[in-house]
Amino acid sequence: MSSRRSRSRPSAPSMITDDQINDLVSKLHQLLPEIRNRCSDKVSAARVLQETCSYIKSLHREVDDLSERLSELLDNTDSTQASIIRSLLMQ
């Protein structure tokens, strides 16, 4: 599986260096919505991890909420409409 990755990955016996972790932390930092808007360099790794945890939790909550709404809507909608929408998206 590691042969498929275009990005270099530390081989198992070598030590995971601070630089590699910092690279990944900054990459995670780019993905987070809140921190991106403020000053984007020199954010601590702990902060990034904390924001990541809360972001993932909020995404889980959103999925729960959306799936509840979807299930209610599905009950009220005819199933033929679902297939119409599906054919619209399948282009």
Add this chain to the structure above:
Amino acid sequence: MSPSQQPSSPNPTHLKIRFARRFLRALNNLNITKTSPDDDDDGENRVYRRSRRVKIAAYTAMASVVGSRRAWSRAVLWKVRNRSRNRSLLSVRPRRKRVDCKITNNDHDHAKVFVRRRNPNPKRDPFRDSGQVLKLRKLVPGAETMDSWCLMDETADYIKCLAAQVEVMKTLVDLYTTT
């Protein structure tokens, strides 16, 4: 199956389209099987079970779009398959799979079957079990035995796919409310 230059991050638009297709197909199947409701089920329980099925369909659809490229998607698919298998075999004890590392009869540990221990030595991996990292390991599926590098990598991919999933679901809800 994959080209020689496998992209490290999925194109978000393609991801959304493929997820939308699978999710809608699963919802359609759900709709068809739901047409005969149980009368002795009280309303609240039925609503809860339905939303739970939709949620599982969403996570399964996203995990199957990503496929077995990622440890988190493999862990999600494994958990879902295990849950449905255990439900249908309630009276029979589940068989143990042949694995390289010892497993206990615990849901989370089943993810260990697919993740080889690459760097368990704490000297080589100083960040392995520090505070926030432990919380992250609980949130990302399949992340419990990874070293820090893999964990960060999987987390980044997981966040991208989750965000795409949420966007598609929001679009669907909007579509259904306006139609």
